[in-house]
Amino acid sequence: SQTIHQWPATLVQPVGSPLSLECTVEGTSNPNLYWYRQAAGRGLQLLFYSVGIGQISSEVPQNLSASRPQDRQFILSSKKLLLSDSGFYLCAWSVDRGNQPQHFGDGTRLSIL
């Protein structure tokens, strides 16, 4: 069966520090991969998605970037964190065709001080 791993579960970082969140999927190949951010008490905002290695689409301009160095690995990064980057970050995967559900990791709670 397929599983998705996301770490760390919680992270506290100072303003201006770098960020690297990692997400890996097991049990499937060539998945679509997604990064979302969820602000407190609000819905999900799609940040990036990827349909293949090295293929990244950004949904909103921001202080973050994403990379997909391997088929089942998706990384969310920042060179310098802002206070506004605080939130709950979720990684998800789906099979590589339309109209399919996405499957989510357990999320990373990022607090910027």
Added chain:
Amino acid sequence: AQSVTQLDSHVSVSEGTPVLLRCNYSSSYSPSLFWYVQHPNKGLQLLLKYTSAATLVKGINGFEAEFKKSETSFHLTKPSAHMSDAAEYFCVVSEDSSNTGKLIFGQGTTLQVKP
């Protein structure tokens, strides 16, 4: 363009009573629709999905939803609420049929279950 509206931001029920979470959608093609549940500080878990097969969809934990094209609705129901059902629920529609697999999420409904 596709969109989804969850008609209630907060629903409160007593344990053992029925649950109804309302969702309307707008789509320019035959969409797939999903309901997800999110417990505090957790990821989203898929409850059920509609993908143009049977209009009454049964999901996990006793939940079900009915796709009504004439009403453009996809309401989530459960006959008897349990304390463990207290969570955030999201109605979701597929953005399109392309291979990007992008989804459009409603703003969520918080379900409170009182003892």
